[in-house]
Amino acid sequence: xxxxxWASSWIAFATIVxxxxxxxxxxxxxxxxxxxxxxxxxxxxxxxxxxxxxxxPLPGRNAQGxxxxxxxxxxxxxxxxxxxxxxxxxxxxxxxxxQPLVVDSTMYVVSPxxxxxxxxxxTKTGGPVKWHYLPTxxxxxxxxxxxxxxxxxxxxxxxxxxxxxxxxHTVALDAKTGKVVWDTKLDSIEEGSTMTMAxxxxxxxxxxxxxxxxxxxxxxxxxxxxxxxxxxWRAYSTGPDSVVKIGADFRPYYPQYxxxxxxxxTWPPDQWKLxxxxxxxxxxxxxxxxxxxxxxxxxGVWNPDMRPGDNLWSAGVFARDPKTGDAHWAYQFTPHDSWxxxxxxxxxxxDLTIDGQARKVIVHFDRNGFAYTIDRATGQVVVAQPYxxxxxxxxxxPQTGKPVRVPSKETHQGVNTTDICPSSTGARDQQPAAFSxxxxxxxxxxxxxxxxxxxxxxSYIAGTPYLxxxxxxxxxxGGWNGRGQVIAWNAATGKRVWAITERFPVWSGPVVxxxxxxxxxxxxxxxxxxxxRTGQELWKFKVGSGxxxxxxxxxxxxxxxYVAVYSGIGGWLGAIAxxxxxxxxxxxxxxxxxxxxxxxxxxxxxxxxxxxxP
Amino acid sequence: xxxxxxxxxxxxxxxxxxxxxxxGTPSPARARALRVCADPNNMPFSDSAGHGFENRIASLxxxxxxxxxxxxxxxxxxxxxxxxxxxxxxxxxxxxIAGDEQLSTTTPYYRSTYVFxxxxxxxxxxxxxxxxxxxxxxxxxxxxxDDYNSxxxxxxxxxxxxxxxxxxxxIYGNYAQESPPSTLISAVAHGKVDVAIxxxxxxxxxxxxxxxxxxxxxxxxxxxxxxxxxxxxxxxGVRKGDSTLRGSLERELHTRxxxxxxxxxxxxxxxxxxDGGAEPQARANVEHAAPAVAPHTASGGTP
Numbered sequence: 001x002x003x004x005x006w007a008s009s010w011i012a013f014a015t016i017v018x019x020x021x022x023x024x025x026x027x028x029x030x031x032x033x034x035x036x037x038x039x040x041x042x043x044x045x046x047x048x049x050x051x052x053x054x055x056x057p058l059p060g061r062n063a064q065g066x067x068x069x070x071x072x073x074x075x076x077x078x079x080x081x082x083x084x085x086x087x088x089x090x091x092x093x094x095x096x097x098x099q100p101l102v103v104d105s106t107m108y109v110v111s112p113x114x115x116x117x118x119x120x121x122x123t124k125t126g127g128p129v130k131w132h133y134l135p136t137x138x139x140x141x142x143x144x145x146x147x148x149x150x151x152x153x154x155x156x157x158x159x160x161x162x163x164x165x166x167x168x169h170t171v172a173l174d175a176k177t178g179k180v181v182w183d184t185k186l187d188s189i190e191e192g193s194t195m196t197m198a199x200x201x202x203x204x205x206x207x208x209x210x211x212x213x214x215x216x217x218x219x220x221x222x223x224x225x226x227x228x229x230x231x232x233w234r235a236y237s238t239g240p241d242s243v244v245k246i247g248a249d250f251r252p253y254y255p256q257y258x259x260x261x262x263x264x265x266t267w268p269p270d271q272w273k274l275x276x277x278x279x280x281x282x283x284x285x286x287x288x289x290x291x292x293x294x295x296x297x298x299x300g301v302w303n304p305d306m307r308p309g310d311n312l313w314s315a316g317v318f319a320r321d322p323k324t325g326d327a328h329w330a331y332q333f334t335p336h337d338s339w340x341x342x343x344x345x346x347x348x349x350x351d352l353t354i355d356g357q358a359r360k361v362i363v364h365f366d367r368n369g370f371a372y373t374i375d376r377a378t379g380q381v382v383v384a385q386p387y388x389x390x391x392x393x394x395x396x397x398p399q400t401g402k403p404v405r406v407p408s409k410e411t412h413q414g415v416n417t418t419d420i421c422p423s424s425t426g427a428r429d430q431q432p433a434a435f436s437x438x439x440x441x442x443x444x445x446x447x448x449x450x451x452x453x454x455x456x457x458x459s460y461i462a463g464t465p466y467l468x469x470x471x472x473x474x475x476x477x478g479g480w481n482g483r484g485q486v487i488a489w490n491a492a493t494g495k496r497v498w499a500i501t502e503r504f505p506v507w508s509g510p511v512v513x514x515x516x517x518x519x520x521x522x523x524x525x526x527x528x529x530x531x532x533r534t535g536q537e538l539w540k541f542k543v544g545s546g547x548x549x550x551x552x553x554x555x556x557x558x559x560x561x562y563v564a565v566y567s568g569i570g571g572w573l574g575a576i577a578x579x580x581x582x583x584x585x586x587x588x589x590x591x592x593x594x595x596x597x598x599x600x601x602x603x604x605x606x607x608x609x610x611x612x613x614p
Numbered sequence: 615x616x617x618x619x620x621x622x623x624x625x626x627x628x629x630x631x632x633x634x635x636x637x638g639t640p641s642p643a644r645a646r647a648l649r650v651c652a653d654p655n656n657m658p659f660s661d662s663a664g665h666g667f668e669n670r671i672a673s674l675x676x677x678x679x680x681x682x683x684x685x686x687x688x689x690x691x692x693x694x695x696x697x698x699x700x701x702x703x704x705x706x707x708x709x710x711i712a713g714d715e716q717l718s719t720t721t722p723y724y725r726s727t728y729v730f731x732x733x734x735x736x737x738x739x740x741x742x743x744x745x746x747x748x749x750x751x752x753x754x755x756x757x758x759x760d761d762y763n764s765x766x767x768x769x770x771x772x773x774x775x776x777x778x779x780x781x782x783x784x785i786y787g788n789y790a791q792e793s794p795p796s797t798l799i800s801a802v803a804h805g806k807v808d809v810a811i812x813x814x815x816x817x818x819x820x821x822x823x824x825x826x827x828x829x830x831x832x833x834x835x836x837x838x839x840x841x842x843x844x845x846x847x848x849x850x851g852v853r854k855g856d857s858t859l860r861g862s863l864e865r866e867l868h869t870r871x872x873x874x875x876x877x878x879x880x881x882x883x884x885x886x887x888x889d890g891g892a893e894p895q896a897r898a899n900v901e902h903a904a905p906a907v908a909p910h911t912a913s914g915g916t917p
Contacts, residue, residue, distance in 0.1 A: 143689060143697070146761065190790040192759065214692070216759035216784045274757055274782045300760040301782060305772035340760065413769050414842065424762075453762075456769070458846060460711045461758065462690050462785050462795055463659040464813040465846045467769055469762040580696070589762060 044438040044514060046070060047349075049287045054555025056102045057156040059198040060432060061511075061552065063285035064349045067434035069553045072515035073561035078613060079517055079529045079539045085562060085612040086126045090116055093604035094578065095548050095570020097431075098153030098198055099509075100608060101161070102554035102564075103175065106130060108156065109608055112570070113142055113149035113166045119178060123557045127610065131178030141167035141189045145196065146214040147572035147588075150548075152282075152430070153198040155206070158226055162206050164195035170208050170224060182229030186210070192217045195280075201226060202285035202292055202322040209279025213297045213342075219278035221294055221318070223325050233325030237277025237296040237313050238263045244313060245325045252329045253379040254401040256310065266309040275300030277314040281344030281430050284362070289377055291319045291328055293347035293362055302469075303413040304338035311336050315343040317364065319379065329379035331401060333366045338411040339392060340424035340589075341368040346432045348442070349376055354383065354492045363491040365433055365444045367426025370396055370403070373491045385494030387487055388427035388446045389476045392420060413469060416454045423451035423473040425505070425573055425591055432509035432550065433489075436516065439532050441497055442489040443518055445506035447573070448476035449483060449594050457586075471590030483594065486510065486520055488535060498535040504598060505573055509550035511563075521547025521565055523574055524601035527609065543567035545605025546598070548574050560612055568606040569598070577602050647684035648676040649705040651698035654687035657793040658819035658881045659709055662687055667815075667881040668708035671874055675866045689789060692761065699853055706859065710851040718854045722847035723867045724878055726814035727832045727886045728767055731802050734827040740809060742835050743770055743844075750779065754798050754807035757782035766842050767811035767833075773842070781807055796820045802828060818882035832884055845886050 047064045051057050053071060060067045074082065090096070094112040101108040107120040107127060114137045120127040142149050145166060154163035160172040160181055168187040173180060186208065187193035192215030200207045206224040210217065219237035224230065235245035240261045252258060259265070264272050276299035283294040299307060299314035316332035334341045347362040352373070354361075362376040369390030373383035384396035392410075393403040409420050425447055433444035451474070456467040475483050484506035488497040508521035516532040523546040529539040549566030556562050569577040576592045577599050585593030650672050652660040660666035662685075664673070669683075676683045686703040688694055695716045698704050712722040730740040738751065753776070755767045771780055783801065787794025795812075799820035802810045810817065811833065821828040833844045850867070852860045867874065878885060 140689075143691065143693065146692075188788070188790070191788050192784075192786055212759070214759040214761040215786050216757065268777045268780065270781045271777075274784070276760055298760055301757045301764065301768070302760045302762050303764040303768055303772055306757075306764070306768050306777055306780070306782075308777060340762070413764055414773065456842065457715075458711050458843065459714055459716075459763075460690070460709070461692065461694075461763075462653070463656050463709065463816060464756060464765065464785060464795065465711055466758060466763050466765050466785075467842065471762055 044070065046437065056100070056552045056554050058101075058200060059099060059153050059155060059282060060284070060346070063200065063202055063287065065282055065284040065346050065432060066348060066437075067432060067509060067511050067550070068436050068513070069511060070514035071553050071555055071561045072513060074513065074517055074563065074613060075515040076517055076531050076538055081613055082529065082539055082541070082563070082611050083614060084541070085610045087610065088118070088120060088127060088608040090118070090606045090608070092116065092606040093568065094606070095148040095150045095574055096566040096568025096606055097150045097548050097571060098566065099550040099552045100564050100566070101154055101156050102552070103156045105557045106175065107564070108154055108161050108175070110151050110154050110163045111606065112151050112568070113137060113145070115151055115163065115165050117154070117161065117163060117173060117178070119175070133173055133178045135165050135169070135171060137165045138167040138189060141194055144189045144192055144194050144212060144215060146212065148570045148575055148578070150196050150571055152196060155199045155201045157201040160226065162199045162201060162226075164197060164199060164208060166194050166196065168193055168195050168210070170195070170199060170206065170229065172206070172226070172229060184224060184229040184231065186222060186231070187217075197280045198282065200283040200285060200292070205232065205322045207283045207292055207322060209283070209294065211278050211280040213276050213278045213300055216275035216300050217278065218273070218275050219296055221279040221283070221325070223322060232323065235318070235320065235325045235327070237279065238267070238272040240264050244327065245320070246327045249321065249326045249328050252331070253375070254331070257312070257330055257332070262312045266312040267307055268309070271301070271307045276311070279344065281342075282346035282432055284347055284349060285322060286349040286376060289360070290321065291376065292322045293317060293319055293349070293376065295343040295345055295347065295364070297342040297344050298334070298337045298340050304336060304410070305412050307336070309336060315341060317343060317347055317374070319376065331374060331379045331381070333370070333372065334368050335402065339368070339420060341366065341426060343367070344430060345428060348433065348435055350435055350491070352492045361491070363433070363435070363442055365428050365446070367422070367428060368392065368403070369422050369427035371444070371489060371491065371494065373494065383491065383494040387444065387489055387496065388485070389421045389448055389450070389478070390427060411453045411469075413467070414456050416452070418452040418454070419450055420453060421450040421476055422447065423449040423594065424471065424589060425449055425473065425594070429507065429572065431507045431548070434510045434512045434518070436512040436532055438514065438516060441532070442491050443510045443512055443532065444487050444489055445508060445510065445520065446485045446487055447483065447505035448478040448485060449473045449505065450476045451590060470586055472585050473590045473594035475594070484522070486530070486535070488532070500530060500535050500537070504595070507548040507571060507573060508565075511551045511553055513553055519551040519553070519563055519565070521549065521551065521567070523548065523569060523598060525567065527551070527565055541611070543609050544607055545569045546574060546577060546602035563611045565609055566607070567609055569602045569604060574598065578604055646681050648672060648679060648681045649684045649686065651686045651688055651694070651704035651707050653690040655789060655793060656690055657796070658815055667877050667883065670877050672708050674870060674873060674877070675863065678866055678870070679862065691786065695851070699851065705852060705856065706863065707851040709848050712847040712849040714851060717851040718856065718860055719849040719851045720860055720864045720867060722849040723871070723874055724883065725845055725847045725886050725888060726884055727845035728811055729814050729817045729830050729832050729884055731799060731810040731812055731817045731821050732808065732829050733802060733805070734829050736808060738809060739829065739831065741831055741833075743774070743833055744835060748774075748776055751808040753780045754783055754801050754810040755780060756785040756795060756798055756812065758785055766844055770842050770844075799824065799828070814884035815881065818884050822882045830884060832886060847888070
């Protein structure tokens with residue numbers, strides 16, 4: 001019951017929230033009354049099942065994905081002295097997403113394709129290599145990945161480092177030796193599937209999912225036995241209840257999710273077989289309710305007019321039993337998606353006090369621009385408010401759970417639709433938010449881009465002409481110097497508390513510490529520390545290549561607090577810096593048009609940076 | 615044979631061929647080759663065994679230029695031009711939409727069309743996208759993933775509200791199998807769908823090889839009311855600015871137009887004139903569903 005312990009801090013913040021519109025275009029953090037908002041002594045409690053304070057064993061440190069560390073040596077006062085302690089180059093120069101892990105004086109790094117895994121010895125100066133594992137990842141998998149050959153990291157449990165190869169292998173390595181404990185192939189690149197997400201380990205189960213909706217693959221999540229790698233269950237995101245694993249335990253909150261085989265009947269016949277609903281984001285786990293939460297990607301095929309209906313269970317969230325995979329509830333963020341608003345972003349379990357009531361919720365910042373606070377036991381939407389510019393809907397009706405759509409912003413292939421916000425890259429992509437139990441706030445990166453969806457341009461694929469929409473993305477209301485923001489969010493009220501504006505979309509998921517310092521990186525290569533209470537910038541350092549990874553913090557064997565982050569531009573929006581033609585504004589699914597100036601600020605790299613106080 | 619096995623085999627083949635070519639050439643100036651990027655598993659266009667009509671056309675032109683053909687194999691998916699021609703792994707793509715902005719295209723050397731493929735026994739004989747029977751028969755089409763792209767038949771059908779009786783087949787399919795898109799044509803033969811609306815060259819070739827007699831007829835009025843072209847001119851593509859190669863290719867396409875035309879006819883490519891009408895010989899061709907096909911394609915059956 002964290003909620004009741006720090007509920008009082010909400011009251012302090014309630015008075016200083018600012019509207020989305022007011023934040024827009026600001027280049028400095030919103031001023032706020034920091035004085036008097038110190039948390040009560042009991043605030044700052046870690047989530048149930050939290051790992052040892054100095055460690056970082058899972059992608060979001062705890063299974064809930066808070067990206068919070070209680071470490072507090074680096075403070076708002078001394079962070080200005082932070083300096084590089086050591087660095088490490090992976091030899092790859094593609095989008096370096098994800099984050100390192102630290103367990104038992106060892107740091108674990110997974111690189112983009114070909115998915116090198118390095119164990120670095122933190123007991124020795126400069127973090128020398130303890131072991132290095134280079135898998136035989138199939139080169140052809142590079143041709144299947146939609147949005148750069150990224151990898152979002154590993155999970156640690158029971159002496160094993162578990163990660164996904166781009167070519168659909170989930171591999172467990174002995175954390176001490178780097179030797180393969182098991183290697184399970186889960187899907188086929190020949191059929192378009194790849195794996196880029198970071199596994200999550202919940203108890204004895206390794207949870208993974210696939211990527212590749214662009215190539216028409218069907219999305220699935222799976223649970224593997226941590227000891228053997230055996231597939232315990234696999235649940236598809238579309239199709240009959242038997243393959244979606246909807247059974248006796250399924251009790252969704254809203255009526256539109258009740259009924260038999262909705263993963264078939266909310267599509268034209270057979271269309272559910274054509275893909276979509278991949279599971280490439282972050283999975284989270286709540287040990288209290290023993291449920292995992294994960295989002296599903298947008299529906300396939302692209303042309304929305306070819307698939308009338310809600311297209312369940314795409315662009316939504318599932319709550320499932322981690323051991324059996326049985327669904328407990330589901331909710332769809334974007335029914336009948338026509339904008340590429342994947343629902344894969346993380347769902348962070350927290351306990352909040354909302355309207356005086358203690359609520360067990362998940363908080364989810366969707367690509368569609370709404371931030372959702374959802375009862376994590378029932379799937380009821382408690383709060384849903386825009387956290388970034390959007391115009392495809394006017395709101396979310398809490399009675400029905402459905403967005404109130406704006407018909408003029410719906411896309412239809414062959415029909416010009418302009419000024420759609422957010423763009424297909426979303427008000428945020430996968431880069432995850434952080435939650436501080438001390439401030440009670442969420443900290444989410446975000447993107448402020450809009451798009452035009454026009455015309456039909458003929459091209460050629462597999463010996464066949466096809467028609468591509470001419471998608472052009474451009475700066476949203478925040479302007480070209482404000483294409484990204486870091487937003488502090490009150491999930492109980494659905495309001496911004498402060499926001500920091502960045503030139504480029506922020507594609508780095510922050511970490512927040514026990515001393516209320518927030519770290520994040522920018523695509524133009526600045527690694528920054530700001531106050532988690534006010535957003536005031538405290539320190540920054542220019543790394544070699546743009547940051548699309550997520551910083552983390554740990555305590556070294558010497559007792560000191562360190563902060564680590566990957567530097568390596570890439571990913572979907574960062575692809576332009578990898579040499580994709582800037583002369584074609586529709587390249588990378590229209591994303592390069594939004595980022596023409598990125599190559600002036602950064603170039604490819606693949607480095608780990610570790611910082612410490614002198 | 616898996617894709618990886620195909621790629622490995624062909625990579626070794628290319629290396630061996632390149633070594634042989636360099637040994638046999640008298641001077642460094644003639645160490646050139648016609649460097650072609652092609653899909654190793656995309657019949658009837660190309661495959662790594664050289665069975666496709668694009669392979670044949672490449673060989674024809676290379677012979678005239680006194681150069682060997684040197685292939686870089688790459689699946690023709692999104693990023694094909696970026697990863698091959700633009701990355702300077704090769705100098706020419708044999709088949710591409712005329713005017714594709716990613717590269718510089720030659721004068722088109724053929725124009726084909728989307729066609730209806732039906733079982734002859736069904737007597738459907740479809741010709742128009744506005745045929746009311748399209749609301750009732752089971753229609754198979756190719757679909758892409760969810761990357762903002764569609765094939766013309768899907769867009770035209772959706773524009774007419776025809777979605778409930780449409781079955782999509784991935785244009786990518788399972789790349790471990792031969793010519794993944796050809797699954798759509800076998801779906802007609804096997805009765806899984808009543809009609810396929812497919813790109814002509816693929817449909818013409820696989821319909822001719824089908825044991826179940828199939829009819830192939832051009833879609834005649836796709837444009838009506840929806841502005842979606844159904845016939846496309848196909849050209850060769852070179853890197854932007856490579857006007858020397860483009861010039862010599864255009865000369866070849868002109869002088870060898872009859873031979874190229876014969877190759878296309880041999881592969882049952884439905885040919886249409888620039889106004890979209892079926893060319894006389896093409897009409898005769900597509901209406902004659904030959905039971906067998908040229909001897910060079912005898913490398914294993916198709917589904």
